[in-house]
Amino acid sequence: MYLVNISSELIYTVESPSSFVFNIAAANTVHQKTLQENLIISPSIDSEWFQLNDFGCRGLRLQTDPCELSIRYNASVELSPEIERVFYLNEVEHKRLPAAVLPFLSPSRYCESDRLGRFAWKEFGQLASGYSRVQEICNWVNTHIDYVAGSTDSSTSACDVLIQRAGVCRDFAHVSIALCRALGIPARYVSGYAVGLKPPDFHGFFEVYLEDRWYLFDATRMAPISGLVRAGIGLDAADASFANIVGQVTMLSINVQADAADPSFLYSDGVPVSTA
Template sequence: MRLRVEADLQYRLPKPADVLLAIEAAPTLEQKLLDDRLRVNSLGALRTVQGDDGIGRRTWVRANGELIASYQGTFLIEREPEPLLGLPVTPHHELPADVIPYLWPSRFCQSDVFVSFVEREFAGLEGGALIAAMASWIHDHIDYRIGSSHEKTSAVDTFLARSGVCRDYAHVMAALTRAAGIPARLVSTYAWQLKPEDFHAVVDVWLDGRWRLVDASGLASTEGLVRIAVGRDATDIAFMTVFGRADFVSQVVHVSRLDEASIRG
């Protein structure tokens, strides 16, 4: 499917500050870039740097007063839905070097805390069947509730509170997966048919030799996701990191399917 993604951000900065943006979707083998454009008001020249694992790029901006960033992109998504059941785990000694760090705990995904829970709750399951069971457990036991968490909420906090938003679902999913000895990383995305529309966080799980998208929240289908950035947890995939202070003014994210009308006809 062809997806058009759009993001318009407006923030007010009381003092000059450096801002790191990650709103440009990433060209990959399964999402081909057809066209895109990023526009930002900046005090100086923009500087781009490569994202983690070579996925996408981030942009440094020097801003003061008003920060306005606008991104539009068109992508051809060639990702078919595939069942997790039956997919085997890659032995640890065969993992690529850049995948190994995603076995370890991180600031918001304290996987070492969940080892005994995973062993008890999902005993007898392995591979894709284990991942599917974890995603179902999270979906069934955590309520999606806007405003129930904040930027410092961790996987442990969400597990105890039993509520959160997409970022929190992804943290718990990654923590449980790593607790089972399977690599998992967070992924920021644009998501087709997501309600309410916003940036969306999901998880990549390494099974059978490659990354597989998993959305434990169930809010979006994986074939309609457009990857932006990947990392250990929400710290690495934030759409905007401000080294100073920025006050929210407005933010609009929209994803449309360009070939939807022709398919209906």
């Protein structure tokens, strides 16, 4: 078991009565447990924690009149990753997939897997199925997509990124997810915190369903898999944004940190960790 300390500070100018839903809290799963957490909202206003979905993700909901709003969240999260003999992890036949996993085979707003079938099968269809094929998808994305801050926005999809060959962490995840789904491999988007990420920020990565559970992957290779802390999970980034806001609001600053209590637990990139 490993301990990771996470924190985020978000400051906004609120210009009209506004409603917020934040997805910044550590999710609680079998392999990820929040030991302690603290939330400070300024000015002091009523807020509500609620379950965002069935994956252990939690939302923070609040409403406020015009003001300068700051949200400060920190937590200590215990990770107990299950590391397997990865090359023996197999894909699951469609007829044997649990019903709850099936939605993660479908195209979504940012992951147009239905448009990438021919490309995916040409590039990866002849590879041995299972973990090694997903890893090759990550390798391809890491090699062929340049990480360029500011190169994409909230309207950019996986197909857009494949055309321009540049993006940020969420785009690397979207392309990887779309290619996996095009091959019949269930994949879903994950947002959260990443130990060692430079510069520190909320990070986007993804999970793939192999054997009988979900495994983490990150095509950016910017942080070790064992240092990823999940906050949001969904079909793509539309389901896992760190903030959804209704109202006239301007972000003033964002500060995100993730630090391992014992950095020696971090191991080489690319090794998947069971999180289900």
